[in-house]
Structure formats: C-alpha cells, structure tokens
Amino acid sequence: MSKRIFTTQDVSRMLSCDLTTVIKWVNEGKLKAYKTPGGHRRIEEADLTDFVKKFKLPFPEELKSENRVLIVDDDPNFITLAAGYLGQIENICLDSAGEGFTAGEKVISFNPHIVILDVKL
Incomplete structure (x- = not known):
C-alpha cells in the first residue's frame, strides 16, 4: 500500500469541510494524525481511509x-485470509462486507473494480 501523507488542508479539501473541523477531529482522536517538529498535523493515507470508512463519508477521488x-463473504475467517493475501499487492484498496445489504451499500460508495463474492451468501 502507498504511504501518501496529507495535510489538514488537503483533508478539508477532499472531504469538502472546514479546516477547523479537520483539526477538531484530530484533537478529539477521531482522525489519527501526527505532528511535525514545526507543529503541523499530518495524516497518513491509511488513517484517512479508515476514518472515511468508519464514519461512512463519501470516498474522495484522491483516495x-x-x-x-x-470482498463479500459471511465467513470472517475467509475475509481475513483473502485480505491478508490481497493486501500484499501494490496499489490495491480493500474493503469487505459480511452480508448482502452492506455489500450493496459498499458497491455504491466504494465503487470497486472487482468484487469477490461468496455465491452461497
């Protein structure tokens, strides 16, 4: 996976929200970030992706x-196994669903290129 780093300004632009809102999320611990020696906040791509998924925000094009x-399967062990293998591939973004309704929502919000589907679901 890539290691892109974003500023709070970048995040506010991507999520179409105010800069002070992003800073508030960081200060409240909702959005994981670190500070540079100069005191500027930085957000790693993986942390921003987790935040967007957790709070069901529209997925920014930049991410x-x-x-x-x-990956759609009602067996969490299969999801873990498949995600473990696929997660080793460069330039891949993974998401999963444990049942059909959630999978339908994620097809719309996540817009996957590939769906791995348990046909017995």
Missing part, C-alpha cells in the same frame, strides 16, 4: 487507488 476490491 481511490487504481484497483479497488470488495
């Missing part, structure tokens, strides 16, 4: 990798 994969 969409070239290869989005959705």
Whole structure:
C-alpha cells in the first residue's frame, strides 16, 4: 500500500469541510494524525481511509487507488485470509462486507473494480 501523507488542508479539501473541523477531529482522536517538529498535523493515507470508512463519508477521488476490491463473504475467517493475501499487492484498496445489504451499500460508495463474492451468501 502507498504511504501518501496529507495535510489538514488537503483533508478539508477532499472531504469538502472546514479546516477547523479537520483539526477538531484530530484533537478529539477521531482522525489519527501526527505532528511535525514545526507543529503541523499530518495524516497518513491509511488513517484517512479508515476514518472515511468508519464514519461512512463519501470516498474522495484522491483516495481511490487504481484497483479497488470488495470482498463479500459471511465467513470472517475467509475475509481475513483473502485480505491478508490481497493486501500484499501494490496499489490495491480493500474493503469487505459480511452480508448482502452492506455489500450493496459498499458497491455504491466504494465503487470497486472487482468484487469477490461468496455465491452461497
């Protein structure tokens, strides 16, 4: 996975919100960030992706990798196994769903290129 780093200004632009809102999220611990020696906040791509997913925000175009994969299975062990293997591939963004309704929502919000689907779901 890539290691892109974003400023709070970048995040506010991507999420179409005010800069002070992003800083508030960081200060409240909702959005993971670190500070540079100069006191500027920086957000890693993986942390921003987790935040967007957790709070069900629209997925910014800047975070969409070239290869989005959705794993749909009611067996959490299979999801963990598949995500472990696929997570080793460069330029891939993974998401998962444990049942059909959630999978439908994620197809719309995550817009995957590939869906790995348990046909017995």
